[in-house]
Amino acid sequence: MKITRLTTYRVAPRWMFLKVETDEGITGWGEPVLEGRARTVEAAVQEFAETLIGQDPMRINDLWQTMYRGHFYRGGAILMSAIAGIDQALWDIKGKALGVPVYQLLGGLVRDKMKVYSWVGGDRPADIVADMQRLMEGGFDTFKLNGTEEFGLLDTPRAIDTAVAKIAGVHDALGTQVSFGIDFHGRVSAPMAKPLLKALEPFRPLFVEEPVLAEQAEHYARLAASTSIPLAAGERMYSRFEFKRVLEAGGIAIVQPDLSHAGGITECHKIASMAEAYDVAFAPHCPLGPVALAACLQVDFVSHNAVLQEQSMGIHYNKGAELLDYVINKEDFRIANGYIHALPKPGLGVEVDEERVIRAAKNAPDWHNPIWRHKDGSVAEW
Numbered sequence: 001m002k003i004t005r006l007t008t009y010r011v012a013p014r015w016m017f018l019k020v021e022t023d024e025g026i027t028g029w030g031e032p033v034l035e036g037r038a039r040t041v042e043a044a045v046q047e048f049a050e051t052l053i054g055q056d057p058m059r060i061n062d063l064w065q066t067m068y069r070g071h072f073y074r075g076g077a078i079l080m081s082a083i084a085g086i087d088q089a090l091w092d093i094k095g096k097a098l099g100v101p102v103y104q105l106l107g108g109l110v111r112d113k114m115k116v117y118s119w120v121g122g123d124r125p126a127d128i129v130a131d132m133q134r135l136m137e138g139g140f141d142t143f144k145l146n147g148t149e150e151f152g153l154l155d156t157p158r159a160i161d162t163a164v165a166k167i168a169g170v171h172d173a174l175g176t177q178v179s180f181g182i183d184f185h186g187r188v189s190a191p192m193a194k195p196l197l198k199a200l201e202p203f204r205p206l207f208v209e210e211p212v213l214a215e216q217a218e219h220y221a222r223l224a225a226s227t228s229i230p231l232a233a234g235e236r237m238y239s240r241f242e243f244k245r246v247l248e249a250g251g252i253a254i255v256q257p258d259l260s261h262a263g264g265i266t267e268c269h270k271i272a273s274m275a276e277a278y279d280v281a282f283a284p285h286c287p288l289g290p291v292a293l294a295a296c297l298q299v300d301f302v303s304h305n306a307v308l309q310e311q312s313m314g315i316h317y318n319k320g321a322e323l324l325d326y327v328i329n330k331e332d333f334r335i336a337n338g339y340i341h342a343l344p345k346p347g348l349g350v351e352v353d354e355e356r357v358i359r360a361a362k363n364a365p366d367w368h369n370p371i372w373r374h375k376d377g378s379v380a381e382w
Ligand SMILES: O=C(O)C(=O)C[C@@H](O)[C@H](O)CO
Pocket: 035, 036, 183, 185, 235, 285, 286, 287, 310, 317, 369
């Protein structure tokens, strides 16, 4: 079998799908996107296409290594997102060619169902309790929310109190009926993370995510030593070679690689295994589309340390399209009582509505995150 064509489709809300065609009529789909940098990743995918066309798609490991090592420069958000989406599509082709879901090619199921969680509260956490109560009716009991709005490098006790008050409101209203992760979203500096974590401890969040920016990873171990809250990170780390340093230094209880940013199924399956060796949980980041989610689930169902799966249904970013709008087999993605089952169909297990994708690609938005500023006019972490 040979790869014949790679076609990218940028679509609402902020996703990009990749279709990889072969000379035997088998097509694979991937989701190589970096939110806000879709056009850059698209260019990277098309550059990789120059070396992929004519190659055997079944040789996923060699193609992955060639994409990663063959062009001298390596790693980083753009290249690893391009490789991620291509890798997803290659696994999709392989599973379809052999007539099995990808998880069968990775050793089979370690669990019958996978716990998922839902976002609440948006960019600026608000209406959190109401959002949770609405989603609890749909069977969810695990959530994630942003911990703060803009937060200064040195901020005030009042800013900490404002952030804590929102969490206290959830705790007062719902107690332990719900569990929730708090995403600091890299908005909190290392000096402020310690007091903010301490102030949040009484409300026992499930985890705090990106307690500091990924480039401040050396603070993870120090922060973990100062708090009982499990720390999570990974959406802005792009390969085993970044995760190895974090795992070795300690401090992170949950790794959250993104299957569309960290090299795809091939790389994230290895990251999950590395994390397991350090007794660290695996909870893939996935605020993206259905192909990215399908790729996550394939790794979740073969990884003993997979504990939670993010999915974007109802997320505040999904303007103009929802998680399953481009999916034909919507029923396979059904979430019941906060769990999802392994996708039964061959390959990634997602049947893409190609006509709808092609239509949507004709007027794709060019999504970018807002640029936030502090009161003094300096740029703030969004
Ligand atoms: O889902 C999460 O945990 C996030 O932090 C969302 C963030 O990754 C945005 O997708 C960036 O545009």
